[in-house]
């Protein structure tokens with residue numbers, strides 16, 4: 001779960017290292033929002049290192065501090081304490097220079113609905129300082145790259161959710177940023193559009209762009225991100241590749257569905273509890289859920305114990321930890337719980 005030794009650990013944040021591996025480097029990043037009783041410590045001393053050319057997933061529940069962090073990293077919100085470098089440039093000291101390296105697609109999006117997709121892109125390119133001809137050329141390139149062709153000549157207000165998101169990503173990359181920040185890029189999209197956007201994000205990585213995206217979708221972080229940081233209550237609670245994070249949990253569960261009645265099921269439950277590698281066994285209906293430290297190693301002896309008892313077996317399955325299990329383990333809550341308002345508590349709160 002540990003990240004590679006970076007400037008965070010060496011304490012060397014002041015050196016501009018264009019050839020370095022960190023596209024984003026933050027240390028002790030903090031932000032309080034609101035005032036008086038409404039004051040919220042939204043981000044509480046975050047350390048982050050995003051490697052060049054990777055897709056980095058910033059995962060956390062509603063109110064965890066994802067957007068606040070992103071807005072600090074992208075110069076949109078002043079930093080209270082700590083340091084942030086993007087592409088080696090200090091965002092507080094050299095915001096203009098940092099902005100040239102940054103693409104940002106906000107949670108609410110920012111396309112002009114009364115203009116066509118192409119017009120939006122040309123305007124964005126002009127705002128980035130390109131000449132008219134250059135801007136039109138760049139707009140066409142982005143239209144090709146993100147496959148916006150079929151709707152680029154329509155007013156943005158006529159776009160579907162997925163089309164709108166793709167245009168917004170296009171607006172974020174017009175100036176060829178080193179690092180593209182996407183705040184919840186697929187929220188509200190149907191599975192098909194979500195998968196399309198994932199493909200676009202992977203294509204951007206293949207073209208050399210570092211992508212930093214926030215999400216509260218576990219599947220998105222798991223399948224799209226090369227590495228993940230999990231944020232909760234303004235603090236990073238874990239960082240690593242999805243595999244590392246899940247392996248770090250070191251456990252799995254075996255679900256056994258039987259045709260047994262209560263008494264026999266309880267007897268089997270007690271027997272399995274005594275098996276090596278088993279940490280807990282829970283019963284629900286006619287099935288047992290066996291928590292084990294090593295799924296692959298425990299499966300065989302458990303199957304043997306069941307078979308020795310002549311238990312009528314209906315199904316047996318092994319499930320390895322998910323990122324939700326990781327989150328549950330670290331915070332005691334599930335990311336899947338609807339309405340989990342795991343946001344920061346006001347200053348002086350219980351957290």
Ligand SMILES: Nc1ncnc2c1ncn2[C@@H]1O[C@H](COP(=O)(O)OP(=O)(O)OP(=O)(O)O)[C@@H](O)[C@H]1O
Pocket residue numbers: 033034035038040041042060061062063064065066067068069107216343344
């Ligand atoms: N302007 C503000 N004034 C006071 N509190 C704020 C303000 N903006 C955000 N907050 C609070 O700061 C905390 C972090 O908010 P933030 O928007 O960063 O969360 P998030 O992780 O992006 O959540 P979501 O998944 O809902 O987008 C939340 O508790 C939020 O209510």
Ligand SMILES: [Mg+2]
Pocket residue numbers: 066067068107183
């Ligand atoms: Mg947010």
